[in-house]
Structure formats: structure tokens, C-alpha cells
Amino acid sequence: MGSASARLLKLFEGHRLTPTQRRIAHCMVRRAGDAPFLSSVELAELAGVSQPSVTRFAVALGFDGYPALRRHLRESEPPAEAESAAEGEGSTGLSEYQQAVHAEIENLRHLAALLEDPAPVERAGALLAASRPLPVLGLRAAAAQATGFAYFAAKVHPDVRLLTEGGSMLLDRIDGCVRAGARTLLCFALPRHPRETVEALESAREAGLSIVTVADSAFAPVAHTEDLLLPAAVGTGLAFDTACAPMLLGRVLLEAMCDGLPDAQARLEEFDARAGERGLFAE
The missing domain is CATH 1.10.10.10 (Winged helix-like DNA-binding domain superfamily/Winged helix DNA-binding domain)
Structure with missing residues (x-):
């Protein structure tokens, strides 16, 4: 690669x-x-x-x-x-900010190389499309990635359930998704990996859910042999990690999921029509 x-x-x-x-x-x-x-x-x-x-x-x-x-x-x-x-x-003459950008570019190149084989993403997309409801998990640093995915997924998927808060209610909400018919859970897992994320995934597996995980490495603490794990590296050059590759991989998963939803395009067109009627957007 x-x-x-x-x-x-x-x-x-x-x-x-x-x-x-x-x-x-x-x-x-x-x-x-x-x-x-x-x-x-x-x-x-x-x-x-x-x-x-x-x-x-x-x-x-x-x-x-x-x-x-x-x-x-x-x-x-x-x-x-x-x-x-x-x-x-430091000898390159680039500032630390520029170095961080170049590191993210390298992460994206690595992701592009992984996507040369589209089969894992296509399999993940089919699993996500078939799950009713579709729970999307992301705690702490990963909450932003989960929220972004869920926002767009809700435009084409009939039942998306966002899980971004830990605590005793998290396992209850996963159980509720299972009772409602969920078959797959999508997890975004980024450093530092909360223990609650690991425990939530264990509970989801025990409940019979298939797990699709976007993580920063195939060797992250959330990795499990039964899961479909898709790696996307984070940048570590700044005080806080940067996650351009995980975000892009999330959008790729959205595209793959849409391929498994026959009415995805119709739902998008319906949303655009309603948005126009309501004057939802300034442009």
C-alpha cells in the first residue's frame, strides 16, 4: 500500500x-x-x-x-x-499545522488503497441497509462521526437510532433496538477508546447483532474476530486527534448503504421537495 x-x-x-x-x-x-x-x-x-x-x-x-x-x-x-x-x-520547513495536513493526506491515501477491494464496504452497506432499525453507536470522540452518519442516513433509511451517550441507559437502548428488529449495529470507535464502547459491543454481540465497526486500526481495543471492522487511521500530530479518514469512510458506507435501499433516491427527492416548499435552505 x-x-x-x-x-x-x-x-x-x-x-x-x-x-x-x-x-x-x-x-x-x-x-x-x-x-x-x-x-x-x-x-x-x-x-x-x-x-x-x-x-x-x-x-x-x-x-x-x-x-x-x-x-x-x-x-x-x-x-x-x-x-x-x-x-x-521539523527539517522539512513545514509548520506543525502543515505537517498535520500532510499526515491526514497520507491517511486518506492509505484509505484509498484499502478501498481497492470494495467487497468489505459493499458487504457492510448491505448489512446496514437490511437492519430495521439501524443503531449507530459512537461515544466521546467518536460521537461526532456517529452523529454525522446518522444525520445523512436518516434521509434514506427508514429507522436510524443514534447512540452517543454512555451510562446505564446505553445497554437498555441497544436491547430496545434488538426488540424492535435490529440485525446490525454500526459503531464508530476512535481513540481514546471508552471502556463503555467495548462493553456495549460485547452486549450487542450477545444479543445477536452483527457489528460493523469503523475504527482507527484493525488492532484497536474494539476489534473482534466476529465483526466486520473497517480501519481508517486518525492523525496524531496535533493536541487532539484528527479524523478525516474515518469521516470519509463513513460517507463511503452511506453510499454503499444507499445501493442496498431501492427507494433511497426517491426519499432524497422527496426531502428536497419538502425542503424547497419550506424554504429550509438559504441558497
């Missing part, structure tokens, strides 16, 4: 990792540019695990130890990227 994060994902594919090891993998994907240059102690601190856990992680991937894993990462990195990482982004 041509990016450091894509190379890491390919390295991790096919390995059965423990939750702690997935946490390390998730950290490495988020810090893909720095990963080949981190010591085992530094990686352990960033991932919030012990240094021996990092060693066991490297062995689980088939290496003799962490030094061998780091050497592999350095040797597999294209020279241009290695030189850039060694010199540091």
Missing part, C-alpha cells in the same frame, strides 16, 4: 495476538513512522504494557526478539521514508 502503517498491518496479518499484543500492534500502527526507531522500553511505555510483553509480542510475530523485529522494520522501510524519519519532520 506504500505507507508505513500499511506495511505494519501486513506484518501483523495472520497472527493470533493476545489483547496485550493487539495493544502493542495498535500503538505501532498509530506511531508507524517512529516504530522502527523505538526501543522496547519506549514502545512499552507508549503502549502502556511491560517491556517483557514487547519481547513476547516480537516472538509471537516470528522474530527472535524485539531487536530482530526492529531491524526488520528498518530494513523493509523505503530509503526515502527512512531518511525522513531519521532527520525528523
Whole structure:
């Protein structure tokens, strides 16, 4: 795919990792540019695990130890990227704001590469279209993505139920969606991942719902082998993460869902007609 994060994902594919090891993998994907240059102690601190856990992680991937894993990462990195990482982004002359924009552009390139295979998104779109109602979950940082998706989805889907508040009522609302006939739940999950999101997804699975998740990494804490997880990286160069790729992936899912709703175009035209009659928009 041509990016450091894509190379890491390919390295991790096919390995059965423990939750702690997935946490390390998730950290490495988020810090893909720095990963080949981190010591085992530094990686352990960033991932919030012990240094021996990092060693066991490297062995689980088939290496003799962490030094061998780091050497592999350095040797597999294209020279241009290695030189850039060694010199540091500050030498490019770009401001931190410009660097953040360029990082997001790279995230979008990575997303475009993932979408070369449209099958996962098409499958997700069919699941979302078939669910009546369609619960859309997003807590804390992910609430904005869930709200944006639900706003547009409600224009074409007959019953969208937005879930952006945690607490004891969240599981009740998921149960209510199941009783009403829901078959699939769409989840937006972004760092830092609330424990409530993980617990809500566990409850939804136990209730028999299929889960489609948009997450920042295939190794995010919300990842589950039974779910359809679609990764879209977030930017980490500013004080708060940027989420252009998850937002765009949400719009792509909307498009795929519309393909599974035969009356989607008619609903949009009906909305436009009513909006015109009411003078809803200034233009």
C-alpha cells in the first residue's frame, strides 16, 4: 500500500495476538513512522504494557526478539521514508499545522488503497441497509462521526437510532433496538477508546447483532474476530486527534448503504421537495 502503517498491518496479518499484543500492534500502527526507531522500553511505555510483553509480542510475530523485529522494520522501510524519519519532520520547513495536513493526506491515501477491494464496504452497506432499525453507536470522540452518519442516513433509511451517550441507559437502548428488529449495529470507535464502547459491543454481540465497526486500526481495543471492522487511521500530530479518514469512510458506507435501499433516491427527492416548499435552505 506504500505507507508505513500499511506495511505494519501486513506484518501483523495472520497472527493470533493476545489483547496485550493487539495493544502493542495498535500503538505501532498509530506511531508507524517512529516504530522502527523505538526501543522496547519506549514502545512499552507508549503502549502502556511491560517491556517483557514487547519481547513476547516480537516472538509471537516470528522474530527472535524485539531487536530482530526492529531491524526488520528498518530494513523493509523505503530509503526515502527512512531518511525522513531519521532527520525528523521539523527539517522539512513545514509548520506543525502543515505537517498535520500532510499526515491526514497520507491517511486518506492509505484509505484509498484499502478501498481497492470494495467487497468489505459493499458487504457492510448491505448489512446496514437490511437492519430495521439501524443503531449507530459512537461515544466521546467518536460521537461526532456517529452523529454525522446518522444525520445523512436518516434521509434514506427508514429507522436510524443514534447512540452517543454512555451510562446505564446505553445497554437498555441497544436491547430496545434488538426488540424492535435490529440485525446490525454500526459503531464508530476512535481513540481514546471508552471502556463503555467495548462493553456495549460485547452486549450487542450477545444479543445477536452483527457489528460493523469503523475504527482507527484493525488492532484497536474494539476489534473482534466476529465483526466486520473497517480501519481508517486518525492523525496524531496535533493536541487532539484528527479524523478525516474515518469521516470519509463513513460517507463511503452511506453510499454503499444507499445501493442496498431501492427507494433511497426517491426519499432524497422527496426531502428536497419538502425542503424547497419550506424554504429550509438559504441558497
